[in-house]
Amino acid sequence: MAVIAQKCPEIDVTVIDINEKRIAAWNDEDVENIPIYEPGLSAIVKEARGRNLFFSTEVDKAIDEAELIFISVNTPTKTYGIGKGMAADLKYIELCARQIARVAKTDKIIVEKSTLPVRTAEALKNILDNTGNGVNFQILSNPEFLAEGTAVQDLLNPDRVLIGGGIATEKGKKAVDALVAVYATWIPNAQILTTNLWSSELSKLTANAFLAQRISSINAMSEICEKTGADVEEVAKAVGMDSRIGPKFLKASVGFGGSCFQKDILNLVYIAKSYGLNEVADYWEQVIIMNDHQKRRFAANIVKTLYNTVSGKKIAFLGWAFKKDTNDTREAAAIYVADHLLNEEAEIVVYDPKVKAEQIYADLEYLETHSSEEIHRRVKVVNTAQEACKDAHAVAVLTEWDEYKKLDWKSIYDSMLKPAFLFDGRRLLDKEEIEKIGFKFNAIGN
Numbered sequence: 001m002a003v004i005a006q007k008c009p010e011i012d013v014t015v016i017d018i019n020e021k022r023i024a025a026w027n028d029e030d031v032e033n034i035p036i037y038e039p040g041l042s043a044i045v046k047e048a049r050g051r052n053l054f055f056s057t058e059v060d061k062a063i064d065e066a067e068l069i070f071i072s073v074n075t076p077t078k079t080y081g082i083g084k085g086m087a088a089d090l091k092y093i094e095l096c097a098r099q100i101a102r103v104a105k106t107d108k109i110i111v112e113k114s115t116l117p118v119r120t121a122e123a124l125k126n127i128l129d130n131t132g133n134g135v136n137f138q139i140l141s142n143p144e145f146l147a148e149g150t151a152v153q154d155l156l157n158p159d160r161v162l163i164g165g166g167i168a169t170e171k172g173k174k175a176v177d178a179l180v181a182v183y184a185t186w187i188p189n190a191q192i193l194t195t196n197l198w199s200s201e202l203s204k205l206t207a208n209a210f211l212a213q214r215i216s217s218i219n220a221m222s223e224i225c226e227k228t229g230a231d232v233e234e235v236a237k238a239v240g241m242d243s244r245i246g247p248k249f250l251k252a253s254v255g256f257g258g259s260c261f262q263k264d265i266l267n268l269v270y271i272a273k274s275y276g277l278n279e280v281a282d283y284w285e286q287v288i289i290m291n292d293h294q295k296r297r298f299a300a301n302i303v304k305t306l307y308n309t310v311s312g313k314k315i316a317f318l319g320w321a322f323k324k325d326t327n328d329t330r331e332a333a334a335i336y337v338a339d340h341l342l343n344e345e346a347e348i349v350v351y352d353p354k355v356k357a358e359q360i361y362a363d364l365e366y367l368e369t370h371s372s373e374e375i376h377r378r379v380k381v382v383n384t385a386q387e388a389c390k391d392a393h394a395v396a397v398l399t400e401w402d403e404y405k406k407l408d409w410k411s412i413y414d415s416m417l418k419p420a421f422l423f424d425g426r427r428l429l430d431k432e433e434i435e436k437i438g439f440k441f442n443a444i445g446n
């Protein structure tokens with residue numbers, strides 16, 4: 001929304017959220033305090049905020065005034081009832097629809113921006129038409145393809161913008177055109193794709209499933225590499241140079257995280273199952289199984305390498321965010337690796353340049369596998385990598401922050417207990433250089 005506001009100064013954009021603390025942070029006088037860290041974002045907010053970009057908790061007022069409403073609320077995996085642990089929880093979406101229906105006195109275009117199961121627009125339309133005030137609602141699907149860490153660049157220069165709508169009807173076509181016009185301000189028409197609603201909804205799940213599948217595929221190869229003497233970086237380079245395969249998303253790692261991949265694949269698996277497509281469901285579920293395995297075996301490898309016990313040993317974690325250039329920790333691999341190591345009574349010291357200590361503790365407490373007391377006793381959060389590694393038995397790289405490449409690894413090595421082990425879960429560091437310093441080096445897929 002910030003990018004739309006920046007690119008379309010004639011459009012008033014109001015971001016509304018029921019979370020008052022979040023909205024207050026978005027309105028913080030110091031633009032560096034906005035709640036999401038994303039390169040380039042604070043500058044855009046600074047430019048547009050107060051001009052045509054507003055953050056507010058006044059939901060009804062904003063609904064009343066809007067012509068286009070983007071529903072962008074969370075769609076987490078259900079934690080209860082039918083589809084628990086797999087289906088998308090659509091209660092927040094439904095609440096939005098009911099609120100819009102109750103408040104709207106003029107025709108509105110409703111845009112699904114959240115990632116949703118295919119055919120959700122049908123349910124939305126039903127709720128809006130049956131509980132509304134007789135005004136006309138057009139529903140569009142406009143899934144978001146940005147990646148955290150590169151969100152601003154992705155929005156300024158997207159590979160494509162996808163808009164699904166009821167293009168068979170005159171009103172539907174007009175609604176699609178209205179949204180196309182917004183994006184066409186800065187995106188070439190050839191990159192704005194229009195489809196039917198169901199194709200658009202399903203394309204987002206498909207894109208995330210394919211992306212996550214590539215990571216699980218290369219991670220599966222990383223384990224074979226470790227057994228056979230092949231190096232996964234070399235394998236990835238060799239296969240990526242095949243133009244049919246391409247070089248992107250072939251980085252072996254401790255596993256993917258983030259709020260989307262796991263949730264969206266589980267959602268896809270659930271959809272397949274609900275249509276009785278069990279083979280399709282099993283096929284995609286394997287991507288998640290492989291990812292969980294990768295996190296577990298990374299932790300198990302640390303334990304095995306440290307002479308089969310990490311009880312009371314200090315292990316430094318470099319990184320907690322699920323990837324670099326974001327402070328988002330949802331489903332971060334570090335959380336699960338830490339949890340496995342806590343099962344083994346390890347002491348963990350974390351340094352991440354953008355993640356706050358309270359978030360790290362909250363992430364571990366959320367798992368409910370260790371008491372809050374134990375988590376606070378065994379996990380410490382510090383402000384530098386050097387501090388994290390001092391007197392540690394081992395250091396594990398969990399996030400590929402650029403700054404970790406430039407650390408003074410020699411002085412880190414000197415401050416650690418010997419033999420000093422380094423586990424690179426992101427294939428970030430140069431094996432030869434690190435081993436020359438004296439580390440016992442252990443990288444995924446090598």
Ligand SMILES: NC(=O)c1ccc[n+]([C@@H]2O[C@H](COP(=O)([O-])OP(=O)(O)OC[C@H]3O[C@@H](n4cnc5c(N)ncnc54)[C@H](O)[C@@H]3O)[C@@H](O)[C@H]2O)c1
Nearest residue numbers: 016017018019072073074075092095096114115144148259
């Ligand atoms: N985070 C990403 O990179 C990304 C990328 C593409 C798509 N998506 C999709 O976008 C959606 C949102 O993701 P997110 O990461 O921003 O989630 P989020 O949980 O960070 O944010 C959702 C916000 O919606 C608010 N909210 C919930 N119900 C509301 C209501 N009735 N009225 C007003 N506000 C309400 C919550 O308070 C919360 O602040 C999800 O469907 C996700 O799959 C996210």
